[in-house]
Amino acid sequence: MSLRERKKAETRQRISDHGSMLFYERGFDNVTISEIAEAADVSKVTVFNYFPRKEDIFLDRIPELIDILTSTVTDRPAGETVLGALRRMILDHVATGHPLAGIEDRFRHFWRVVLDSPALRARAREVAEEVEAVLTRLFTESGEAHDPHLMAAFVVAAFRTTYQTTAARILAGETTAAVHDDHVTAVNNAFDTLERAFP
Known part of the structure; x- marks a missing residue:
């Protein structure tokens, strides 16, 4: 720069x-x-x-998220599907504890601040809609999905469900070590289901 x-x-x-x-x-x-x-x-x-x-001061990684999604799909290796690239990106972030997808004990305070604020929860829902729009565009450009919007919606739902389920366990007192393998399994199961539903 x-x-x-x-x-x-x-x-x-x-x-x-x-x-x-x-x-x-x-x-x-x-x-x-x-x-x-x-x-x-x-x-x-x-x-x-x-x-x-104001919400974007706390949720300050939104531009980074959009950039990562875009580069993950557009720069994926030859022969890798969009779903495969997204699965790989999420699992890499889980493994490294990246704030955008990692499940770590250290994020408890962040999650509590979001849960305690109606404004932040509303903004998080808007971010999900923004991500869905980006994924719709990426699926459309790839030509892989018969219904790009539906595919994007399912990907967002899969990520949100697996992430929130595991985060709730950590907020309830479980450790990263205790939930990690279950979370990875849940992510893989979700993407396996998507790949069967959208071959």
């Missing part, structure tokens, strides 16, 4: 880091944009330049 791009990325990260710290300490709905701006040593206008919505 150029120097200007690096500085912009650093500013964005600083706003997100300070905002997230405040959200963890006091809860999402109890923190204002003014307080985040002051903590990050920027103006309110600057905060909104990087994050048009």
Whole structure:
């Protein structure tokens, strides 16, 4: 990146880091944009330049998620299906504990902040719709799906169901080690089912 791009990325990260710290300490709905701006040593206008919505300060990996989905599909090896590429990406993220798909004890606090905020839960539902739209486009471009929109909807549902089920177990007190193998099995079972349903 150029120097200007690096500085912009650093500013964005600083706003997100300070905002997230405040959200963890006091809860999402109890923190204002003014307080985040002051903590990050920027103006309110600057905060909104990087994050048009307060929810996106906490859910700051949305652009990364879209980029990863797109590159996973468009850069997949020859002969690999879109479903195969998505399965591989999710399992890789589970294995490495990536925040976008990993299931780790350390994410408990993040999940609780989201669950405690109606605004964040609503934004998460919107993100699912945005991901579904991106996947619809990718399936359409691949030519692999008879009904790209339906395929995309099923992929989103499969991910959401397996992820939320395992996260609920961790929130209930189980450890990553205790749920990891079950989660991997659930992801594989979900994609096996999709591949049978959409050969």
